[in-house]
Amino acid sequence: MDNPKEMLENFKKAVGEIWLRDGQNTWPIEINSIVHLFMDIFIDELTQDLRQLKAAGMERAKIARLFNTSARIIRLIMPCVLGMKAAAVPVDELREHIVYLLSLVGELKFGDLFNRDGKNLVFSPDEFKHAVQKEKMVPADMKRSLAVHKLCAVLWNYAESVCFKTHGLIREFHGPYRFPGETEEILVRDFYCLRAVELWEECGAVAYSHVRVIAAYEGLDMTVDIYNNPTIREGAGYIGSLKSYYIEADGEILDPDGVNRLCSVLSDAMIAITTKIEALDWRQLAEKYAEIFWFSKKELREAAGGDWRIPESVRERIKTGELNTRLPNLDPRNLQRMLRIAF
């Protein structure tokens, strides 16, 4: 693992590269305009919980597993930076905290922490052998490939409708892996917390909590960045390149009818949730965003013996606070500058 200074620089570089490619994602509300209302309280609580668990002798690997996935932690880091800036946390303490969060990410990943090799390798070769079973792979024709990718698209957008921009809470894409001696690249798309009824009652309609899509592609030349975004060679397409796949829902294999049924249930739930969201004002959206952040550390908070839900002080602050209109207008160049000087 790199030394702390290198870790911070490599993290900034990896995030900076993504920000350059990313379009503004303001749905359902620009996150930078509301984080000042709760993120300092969130990071304070998170820090306390981590300290408490460490003081109780819990190993770092066990603490990391309370976040479930490395994607969840990595997506929390930049909002935490904003929270710590808002709380005027000294820069050394801020850096120490980021390095600790990155070390938790390292506990949940086998491969390079910053995906500098273009791979997001969560599984070690041995874990891959147990988690991805070649004998379960079924050949994909165009019709099946389209159905698989429609499901992936629905799952991804369902994740965004449930937890907005913090969809690292729900999804983790990892790979590309290879079976020994073979050339096909295997991308694993994991979707967790699909029945997040704590956030939206509509999620109760989904029968499964965890869906894993295992897809073997030929000729895509795929990379996966630190935020789990897969990128493929220009001109290549997922649908025509899928050679074989299988889909597990809570550990059971889904057949093509099951895939179509799940797609339909997720689509209905997504439309119900987004219709509800479209009727919310900015304060209600800010409160929901806060709920999502608190939900992302539910297991950690409960392990520390606390109530995972948002404290009353957050609701009160959102009720009386104002939108921050300064940060949302930053262009990519200024975002890069902000990243350079932030920590």
Place this chain on the structure above:
Amino acid sequence: MKEDTVSTQIAAGISVSPGRVTGPVKIVKNSGDVKKVSDGDIMVVSHSSPAFAIGVMNAAGLICEGGGMLTHICIVAKELGIPCLARVEKATELMGDNTTVTLDADTGTVYG
């Protein structure tokens, strides 16, 4: 699908997913609008919302006023292999519902 039925450039943007298609425009502004998108339509959006992905699944092409390579609705278009342009300024004003346009995502141009 007919090609080259229209030939005047009316807008331009950044190609996210290549390809060329001609079809009627369907402007989508909220979750309810996704139902009006059917096979062969070119979906035009001012912003991204997760529910819009359902419209993209029926559409033959996607035009976004904002967005970029990592905007979710654009990722969906790329995953499904349909032509998609992002950052097409004022697209929902320049194009009307049911007007026919040609989306050329190979060159980043919209003809109408």
